[in-house]
Amino acid sequence: MIDEIRRIQAESTRRIDGAATLDELGELQRDLFGKASELGGLKKQLGGLAPEARREAGLAMNEATEALRTALDGRRSILEASARRAQADAERLDLTEVRAGRDAGHLHLVTQTIEELEDVFVGLGFTVAEGPEVEDDWHNFTALNFGQFHPARDMQDTFFVGLGEPKEVVMRTHTSPVQIRVMEGQAPPIYSVMPGRVYRNEATDSTHLAVFHQLECLVVDEGVTFAHLAGTIDRFTKAYFGPGWTSRLRPSYFPFTEPSAEFDIQRPDGTWLELGGCGMVHPNVLANCGIDPEAFSGFAFGFGLDRLAATRHGVTDLRELASTDIRFLEQF
Numbered sequence: 001m002i003d004e005i006r007r008i009q010a011e012s013t014r015r016i017d018g019a020a021t022l023d024e025l026g027e028l029q030r031d032l033f034g035k036a037s038e039l040g041g042l043k044k045q046l047g048g049l050a051p052e053a054r055r056e057a058g059l060a061m062n063e064a065t066e067a068l069r070t071a072l073d074g075r076r077s078i079l080e081a082s083a084r085r086a087q088a089d090a091e092r093l094d095l096t097e098v099r100a101g102r103d104a105g106h107l108h109l110v111t112q113t114i115e116e117l118e119d120v121f122v123g124l125g126f127t128v129a130e131g132p133e134v135e136d137d138w139h140n141f142t143a144l145n146f147g148q149f150h151p152a153r154d155m156q157d158t159f160f161v162g163l164g165e166p167k168e169v170v171m172r173t174h175t176s177p178v179q180i181r182v183m184e185g186q187a188p189p190i191y192s193v194m195p196g197r198v199y200r201n202e203a204t205d206s207t208h209l210a211v212f213h214q215l216e217c218l219v220v221d222e223g224v225t226f227a228h229l230a231g232t233i234d235r236f237t238k239a240y241f242g243p244g245w246t247s248r249l250r251p252s253y254f255p256f257t258e259p260s261a262e263f264d265i266q267r268p269d270g271t272w273l274e275l276g277g278c279g280m281v282h283p284n285v286l287a288n289c290g291i292d293p294e295a296f297s298g299f300a301f302g303f304g305l306d307r308l309a310a311t312r313h314g315v316t317d318l319r320e321l322a323s324t325d326i327r328f329l330e331q332f
């Protein structure tokens with residue numbers, strides 16, 4: 001019987017190693033260990049053997065069973081790995097693919113908007129600057145004249161990062177910290193725009209996103225006035241939307257500008273869209289950056305790019321801008 005067991009073991013091992021698919025292997029496993037299997041048949045005969053022979057045959061039977069299970073497991077992991085590889089190959093996307101003569105992808109609407117506005121401002125003689133999205137308290141708040149306990153700190157629902165002292169590192173809540181970085185790095189005259197992503201810890205809805213984009217504009221030079229500010233805002237409104245669009249300013253408050261205003265733009269249907277804030281750079285802010293407020297003055301404004309783009313393209317829910325739905329994205 002032991003020879004018989006060894007023969008079955010050798011034959012079965014060959015069949016296991018030859019199994020080409022997981023289905024085939026499963027079938028084979030049922031054949032080898034099921035009630036009607038050859039080994040099963042032999043097992044039933046064990047009882048009829050003399051005690052010594054039964055012991056030896058039983059041992060051989062256990063060895064064979066063990067060896068076959070190991071062979072099955074080994075083969076199964078090989079087949080599984082190649083099935084995964086085949087699936088990965090079949091589902092692979094060629095991201096360099098060219099579709100009907102044009103590139104398959106294009107820039108996101110918000111990125112297009114940033115590039116278009118950069119062009120408008122570069123045309124007006126501005127340079128483009130960038131800053132980090134993870135900021136320190138100095139650049140996001142303190143240098144911008146937010147007092148230590150100023151309630152305006154709470155107006156900006158801040159995401160704090162678990163680094164350094166408590167509340168020292170933040171996801172920037174606006175692009176205004178880039179003003180500080182530009183002024184720290186360069187002497188006037190300064191004519192810069194600073195686009196980028198900003199973060200606010202607030203609930204999202206059709207008109208608010210927790211992660212959105214702003215464009216900041218900063219001018220510091222001799223003799224800069226509020227009229228330059230209002231004129232620049234109106235100029236870019238018309239350049240981006242068209243000659244039929246206008247802008248207006250309403251008195252407001254920001255710690256880093258004095259006087260401060262909100263600015264709105266008027267759609268051709270006469271309705272107004274609140275876009276951003278602006279004002280004359282506060283003397284404390286200039287001084288914090290080593291610029292003499294007696295010699296220089298400046299203006300700054302900042303506004304939401306997502307809203308701007310949504311308005312021009314008739315997107316009614318800002319959350320769409322964060323979606324990955326190709327049917328939405330392909331429209332722009």
Ligand code: PHE
Nearest residue numbers: 174176254277278300301302
């Ligand atoms: N940083 C302000 C905000 O996010 C906007 C602003 C920018 C106001 C520049 C004044 C000057 O609300």
